[in-house]
Amino acid sequence: MSGNHHRAHASDDAPGAARTGDAAGTSTPVEPAAGTGTGTGTDTRTAPRARSDALRKWAARVVLPLSIALWLLSLRSVPLDRMRDLGLLQVLPPLFWVAAGLLTLGFCLALSDRRTHGAWLTGYVLTLIALLHATPTLLYPTLRYSWAWKHLAVIDAMIRHGGEVPNAEKFSVYNDWPGFFQLHALFLRTTGLESSVGYAAWTPPFANLLLLAPLLLLYRSVTRDRRLVWGAVWIFYSCSWVGQDYFAPQSFAFLLFMTVVALLFRQLRSSALPRPDPRRRDGWPPGLFVAVVVIVAAIVVSHPLTPLMLISAMALLSLPRRSRRLALPVLIAAVVLTAAWDATVARSYISVNISNLIDSLTQPDKNVSSGLAALGNAAPGQILLSWVDRGLSAAVAVLALAGLLVRRWTRRTSLPLLAAAPLPLLAVNAYGGEMLFRAYLFALPPAAFLVAALVLPPPGGRRPVARTLAVYPLLLAMFGALVFGYYGKEALNQYTLKEVAAARYVIEHAPPGSTFVTLTEDVPDLDLDYEKHNRVQLAYQETDELQELVRDPLEGVEGYVYGATEENPAYIVLSRAQDMNLYVTGALPADLPERLQSVLSGAPGFTKVYDNGDATVYRYVTPPPD
Known part of the structure; x- marks a missing residue:
């Protein structure tokens, strides 16, 4: 008894940490093989245990293909036209949720057995990525x-x-x-x-697939406990609800950010992975550092926020002596490249917005709360979604903090510093109301590991199988909360082919200099040739103009199109996704599209030129004076 207690305590202090050489490495305690026990009655206990292990092993192997089959079968007939407040949540069939529950259970079974081949754990994670991120792509007829x-x-x-x-x-x-x-x-x-x-359209599953490599490298640099590595990966994907994985510079820059971070952790003397040359002092190999600088440059030229996140992360990682030789050169490179880019190519944007940036520095409370918009006019389901998103984010933060406090060895990994890196930016800039969400995104990889360290049993602990399976309800709850945020707005995120056709009609028929008027931004492909046309989105105008639009829709629209000529006409585009946006978000009264279409149909100067059921287009030319 005392021997087992001592081993569990040591592993809790540093889970299998090697006492020489790699300070944060992991030497996983070896469990006795079946049939090798000592003491009276061991032989009578090993047979049932062996049968239990075999049953669990085969169950994990059967559940994976079964869950894949059930998931694909569930997508055969999904009534997308019935999506409302809860998006895909209210139209996905029960078979989809059965597949998700089985997949999570199978992963826990596979994770509970140290002898599970890594290919099976990889298969479970890849299936989770496909189930979460390929489902909309397989269901929708076009890009979301x-x-x-x-x-x-x-x-x-x-x-x-x-x-x-x-x-x-x-x-x-x-x-x-x-x-x-x-x-x-x-x-x-x-x-x-x-x-x-x-x-x-395939960017979400592909971007998450690529992200798996730096996540594994990061986590394996901290521990050799495979259960902890894959558990952290699963928790990351189960809690990444922000949705910044679509076809955008952010998803590209975030992948590069995580690559730089993972490579840095890989080079640490305390890395659980063996270094290429153990005799080398801490520092970057010249060739690898050149590659890192190239990646940093790619981040700098691609996205305005991610370089600042990288600078903040490298600044914090430069504080401990163990990582200073690695983080400081990257910090210097990131600062120099960012400053040079902002002072030259991005100077036009920086000079125009510098006053807003300075004002943000004096309003940290406003920056933090900017993403927490009032939802009083939103659809009832969206209020629920907002609270679930906030609850999941808060739960991750609380569990990560608890993992930091309970698993003392995690404080020596530099992961807490990485998790805290977004906080300074959260206080200094609102980033259009999205900084809170972006901060969560960048903090999630290290936070997911801290959560896994808390909830998964440490090596050498008692009853590791039972304790691993006990995590199943938590992982299932994380998945359930994730899909609220990730699928909850799909009623307005997905488009029909008719909506795309309406936008293409406008682009093909509008001469240069035309004005496009929409209620919201939800018209696919209407920004094509954006340098040739003017775009007005009514829902995002000043408050007094919105009030005028709601009071008198015709007069509200005429204020933006009056003066249009045959050479430079105006086009008013009303569509299904815009209607759904107003209903879901409450940005404008949900009955406004119907009222607007009613008054435009008989108003002077407005001519209906296109209508396919999902979208209606009016052409406007200012009528001659009486």
């Missing part, structure tokens, strides 16, 4: 989410102009950080493809 369509338009414009796009106006920020778009433009020119729309 309005911002993904905007990014397609930017790539097209940069190809047509050979680089910087003139007259970009609100899209000019993409001229200042063009890395992501130029990369895809190069790919399209090389392959001869006309557009990225064909593969952009």
Whole structure:
């Protein structure tokens, strides 16, 4: 008894930490093999235990293909047209949820057995990624989410102009950080493809698949306990509800950010992975450091926020002596490259917005709360979704903090510093109301490991199988909370082919200089040729203008289109996704589209030129004076 207690205590202090050489390495205690026990009665206990182990082993192997089959079967007939407050949550059939529950159970069974081959654990995680992120792609007829369509338009414009796009106006920020778009433009020119729309829809599952490599490298650099590594990976994917994995610079830059962080942890003397040359002093091998600087440069030219997150992370990781020789050179490179880029290419954006940035420094409370918008006018289901999202985020933070306090060895891993890195930026800038969500995204990889360290049994602990299986309800609850945030707005994120056709009609028929008026941004492909047209989104105007629109829809619209001519007409586009946006978010009264369409049908100067059931287009030319 005392021997087992001593071993469990030691592993809790540092789970299998090697006492010499790699300070944070893991030497997993070896469990007695079946049939090798000592003492009276051992032989009578090993046979049932062996049968139990074999049953658990085969159950884990059967559940994986079974859950995949059930998931694919569940997607055969999903009534997407019935999505309302809860998005996909209310239309996915029970078979989908059975598949998710079985998948989680099978993963716990596989994780509870040290002899489970890594291929099975990999298979479970890949299936989780597919189930979560490939489901919308398999169900929808075209690319989801309005911002993904905007990014397609930017790539097209940069190809047509050979680089910087003139007259970009609100899209000019993409001229200042063009890395992501130029990369895809190069790919399209090389392959001869006309557009990225064909593969952009697969970005969420593909981006999460690529993210698995740096996550595994990061976690394996901290521990050799395979159960803890894969448990942390599963928790990360089960709690990543923010949805910044679509076709966007953020998903690309976040992958590069995690690659830099993982490579740094890999080089630490305390890494649980053996270093290429144990005799080498802490520091970057020259060739690898050049590669890291190239990755940092790619981050700097692709996204305005991620370089700041990287600088904050490297600054904190430079504090401990164990990581200073590695983090400080990356910090210097990130600061120099970011400053040089902002002072030259991005100078136009920085100079215009510098006053807003300075004002944000004096309003940390507003920055923190900016993402917590009032939801009084939102659909009832969206209020529930918001609280579930906040609850999951709070639970991850509380469990991660508890893991830091209970598992004392995690304080020597530098993961707590990495988790705290987004906090300074959270206080200094609102980032358009999204900083709270972005901070959660960047803090989640280390936080997920701290949660896993808390809830999973340490090596050498008592009853590891039972304790691992006991985590099943928690993992299931995480998955359930995740899908609220990830699937809850799909009623407005998905588009029909008719909506795409309506936008294409407008683009093909509108002469340069035309004005496009929509209620929200939810019209796919309407930003194509954005440098040639003016775009007005009524829901995002000033408060007094919104009040005028609600009071008198016709007068509210005429204020933006009056003066349109035959050479430069205006087009008003009403569509299904816009209606759903107003209902779900409450940005404007849900009956406004119907009222607007009613008054436009008989108003002077407005002519209905297109109607396919999912979208209606009106053309406006200012009538001559009486």
